[in-house]
Amino acid sequence: MTFEETPEKKQTILHINASITHDSVTDRVATKMVEHLTHHYHRQVKGGDKEAELSPSKFGDVLNIEECDVWSSKMPKFDRETMQRVWKARHGSEDEADQAAFKPIKELAEQMLRADFLIITSPVWNFSVPYALKQYIDCVVQAGLTFRDKDAEGPSRPYFKGRPLIVISSSGGKAPPANEDYVFPFISRIFAMCGFDDPHRVAIEGLAIYDKEECFQNAVKEANAIADQVVQNHKLQLDSNCLGNEDA
Template sequence: MPTLLDVFATPRNAKSRTQKLRQAFLAGYRQAHPDFVHLPLDLGAEHATLPAFDEWDIEAKFQMAYGEGKLDEVAAARWDRLTQLTDQLHAADVLLITAPMWNLGVPWMLKRWIDCVVQGRLTFEFVNGQFNGLLKGKRAAILTTRDGAYGPGTPYAAMDFAVPYLRSVLGLVGYGPIDAVIAEPMVMGGAEVGAAALEKAILEAGGLGKSL
């Protein structure tokens, strides 16, 4: 019975377009794996429970990544909390990330979670000057919507710091293949174009869920 870690940063909740992709993905995944273990992480609601990456969190990170791994009491407690979050990644067979584009990148609460889970010794290590991801063999899926269009060959292609960033950072910790469903443009092509693009992406998200 597979485990799905379902991380979503969609504060508009029921009004969220990106949530519609997520619901379609989950329906497809449930069809393929009726007994799957679902680990939802609602970053819109739960972001304040994550480490803030202050001096002590960074001290623990650097000590474990570049030092000898000697932590004082405060840093050790911080490291434990980070480990709880990275344990979820190791426990899951598939990682689903659902988030709209915000100011050309990902919503800050998703970035906060990424800063917690991308950790030397826990999710990656350095081997001969290279990154070695520790989550190899696991699939990841990205679901997103945005008002503009940033596809290859379009004038704004170079401005997409959301999907290429997520692909890079998830690849760094070992995920692959990484699939993405992108609904665009939600607004900038007009209402009809937006509605058709969303409908198409909902179908794609459902198919992707079923296939993983």
Template sequence: MIKCLVQSRFTRCLSWTGVRRQSMFKSGFEHLQHIKKDDSKTHILYLNAAHSPTSLVSHGARILLENLQREKAVEEVKLWTEQLVPYKIDHALSKLKLLRGEGTDEDKDRFAPVLTAAEIINSMDVVVVATPMWNYTIPYVLKQYIDIVVQPGINFNDSSDSSLTKNSGRILVVISSAGAEYGPGEEIQDFLNPYLKQVFALMGFTRFFPIFIQGTASRSKTDCLEWTEKEAKKCATELNKILEATSL
């Protein structure tokens, strides 16, 4: 379990040597050391925004992880209970100053925990998100996590010649639930899955596997559980094929 995203199990030194040119943000963070990982295992980040351990999305995530055959290392972030980096406007201002090459030592110290949390994403092969839908999109704790870790020059940029493109082809699984049903052409739309698909693809998680448990308000719990288990096992089978055929 990742503790606080400030003192993670991954240890590294952050070395600041200035900035380098990027496209959208004009510059990116230049760092010399990367998080080391055991390449013999599939590294999985489990972002848990479930309401409880017995919820449908928790059940789906548990079945999925249990049925992945390759040796794996799972790091779980319990978003409702763990203390995330208290990302505020001061962090954002320090980031912009650093990107312009105008950052002070105070800016570097303030932004260092954010930089560490952001680089953890680069060491992951698979991200599994378990979340209910809130107001047609994601709960605020999951959005807070995303706003902390998605950082230019560390885990994304919009330039096709970036060294970060080597991180593409990784896997994102989103296990989500909603009381209503959302189909094509409906006036009310699902913004949860499209948003997560887009933002994680930006960081190289371009293989997207949604398990969307819809209509929970009108279906029995037994029906929902059976459907979720079936879809989670089907997803695990697809992932096992990919993991066997790739270096993930």
């Protein structure tokens, strides 16, 4: 699989969701961030009209919004047999079982490579991430699949660079010292290999100590500020015709 830049297209936000429930604080913050980004672009194509309203049903007209739920029963299980079959399929095997094992993993990899903006939501479990998120990473982060393998031109490297990553994490207690934080350094390093090398974090701490709604509101403010910064820094452009407004 090769990756090619497509300069004129709607921007794609991919939410890799490892939140425990869709009512969790991390998931709710991600939803608010996506809404904020969508309204930002809507105002842009409407010629800067800050009062322009956009219903949620129209969000898809502005940005491609995709979600990958790592807890879904449809997620591939990257066990020993699957790993062996995927390796065979990627090295020329036409066996139906090998190709069937590789197909969902290839689709996940292609989905990630389409993303211009990556949001990952996850609780902190035992100083790290839930196993379901780690399994997703093991499925898609593979040389030659989501980043270039080493070759005559040099060592392993991303297909592209400079794409933003926002990690929204939550914990019941206070955050550990920096030298004991294994979540953000791990996630940011892994996805930098795939070109998402502008990492940001919203750490929602003390959910078992402080008022959850207050934690949520503070996290939304922080997430939206980061989103604005990312848009400004990367100057992400939206196709001006995406809302059918050629005069925008």
